[in-house]
Amino acid sequence: MNSFSLADCTTVEAALSQLKDGAVVKAGGVDLLDRMKNGTDTPKRLVNIRNIQALRGIQSTPEGLTIGALTTLAEIADDPTIRSHYTVLADACGHAATPHIRNVATIGGNLLQELQCWYFRSAEFQCIRKGKEQCFAFSGLNQYHAIMDYGGCPSVAPSSGAVALLALNGTVELTSAKGKRTVAIKDFYVQPDANPSRFHVMAPDELLTAIHIPKPAAGTRSAYQKYGEKESHDWAIADAAIVLEMDGNICRSAVVAMGAASPVVRRSREAEAALTGKPITAETARAAGKAAMTGAMPLSLNGYKVQLFPVAIYRTILLAAGQMDRDPSAAG
Ligand SMILES: Cc1cc2nc3c(=O)[nH]c(=O)nc-3n(C[C@H](O)[C@H](O)[C@H](O)COP(=O)(O)OP(=O)(O)OC[C@H]3O[C@@H](n4cnc5c(N)ncnc54)[C@H](O)[C@@H]3O)c2cc1C
Incomplete structure (x- = not known):
């Protein structure tokens, strides 16, 4: 068992003064305590900031x-x-x-x-993210992993x-x-x-x-939807955040952001270009969803994400534009 000390702080100054010698911050503790229970993190000192009003x-x-x-x-x-x-x-x-x-x-x-990868989150696997050389996901179970921009870690x-x-x-x-x-x-x-x-x-x-x-510009509309394996109690396998600056039904500018596609949250400039200066219709939303998959390189078990993301983006664009209700099949 990993023993640790706990410093309970009620001011920012007190917390900052405790942040030394490998001390780790605890807020709600949902992720941190999970990692400690898994044995992937073994801090000797926790700084509890939860009571800093x-x-x-x-x-x-x-x-x-x-x-x-x-x-x-x-x-x-x-x-x-x-x-x-x-x-x-x-x-x-x-x-x-x-x-x-x-x-x-x-x-x-x-x-x-921390990142969602079952190899990274298991104390048994020493991967590239833990300073070693190997990634176990490329040749292993990669159904929830990235399809874009992943370099050496998906x-x-x-x-x-x-x-x-x-x-x-x-x-x-x-x-x-x-x-x-x-x-x-x-x-x-x-x-x-x-x-x-x-x-x-x-x-x-x-x-x-x-x-x-x-503050968003006048005429801004936005929406987020998450698709998962379960209806709740799980992370996204595909999610989209859409912000549209509208002039009537014409989209002045658009931001299309994706989560579970890559190791770092990313914008799809290709999808944004497919919407900018155009009316928001089922056709332009579909074109944006398709454009968002430019450069996708799925792994052995996650090719389904290349089909799921365009649907998630299409539906979330129409939701943001007020042309569709929240998708009942979206998770949450
Ligand atoms: C079953 C399940 C499903 C989930 N589904 C989703 C989901 O769909 N989408 C999603 O986004 N998340 C999801 N989560 C994750 C959950 O939202 C996060 O674990 C939670 O938000 C972490 O917040 P916390 O305050 O508990 O952070 P902690 O666990 O306290 O901290 C997390 C990390 O951040 C550091 N930290 C926290 N606050 C600070 C700070 N202010 N300054 C410096 N460092 C800090 C800690 O040191 C730690 O490393 C899910 C979790 C579970 C268990």
Whole structure:
């Protein structure tokens, strides 16, 4: 059994002063405790930030939205401002995991949960992400793995929140004893080819303290849908976050973001080009879904994702445009 000490902090300053000698932050604990129980993480010291009230809450201003890192997924999903003006984020948080987990899981922890790959998450496999040379997924069980941009590691980006925040042009605020810095979600995660042992750009002495989202332009509509093997209690095998800036029925600009396609949440510029300057119809939505698969390189067991993603994107575009109800076969 791995024994560890626990520092319970009620202020950001106290937590930052504890972040040394390999200490690990615990927020809701959903992902961290899973990893500790699996034996993949054996920290000697946990810093519990869950009781820092200053990191909770949602603030709406004329410039946009600030969400404290400890705000739960349920609080975000139920917030009336987020539901009406940042719908894609309410949908993503409201369909992650299960109602029980959403009451405990924080948005900061959601963005920082580790990659979903059963080899990486098993203490028995020493893979490229753990500083070794081998990836077991390429020749092993890869049905839930990436179909794009995977380089030497096809594990997938697990965070539904990150897909929505990428689509909304969100940024994260990182705080250390030296001060604060802001990083765009698009630059926050590290491609495995750039550095297989780093999943994001945060330093061990930093806390993720807040998320900022700029106010969407007038005429913006958005939606997120997640497709999984189960209706609930599971991660996505394909998910899409769509933000459309509309001028009547003409799409002025579009963001098409995908989660479980690659190790890092990604935008499909090809799908966005298929929508920009055009009316949103079943035909343009279908063309965008197809364009999103440009460059897909499925593995031995996940060719089905190349068919599933275009459907997910097509339906989520029509949902965002108000031309379809939420898909009853979507998970959540
Ligand atoms: C059955 C199941 C289904 C799930 N389905 C989904 C899904 O569909 N979509 C989805 O997105 N997620 C899903 N999840 C994952 C779940 O949403 C995350 O595990 C949860 O959001 C993590 O939040 P937490 O607050 O518990 O983080 P923790 O477990 O406390 O922390 C996670 C990681 O982030 C670090 N950390 C947390 N907060 C901070 C901070 N403020 N600053 C610095 N470091 C920090 C911790 O050190 C740790 O490494 C699922 C989980 C389960 C168990």
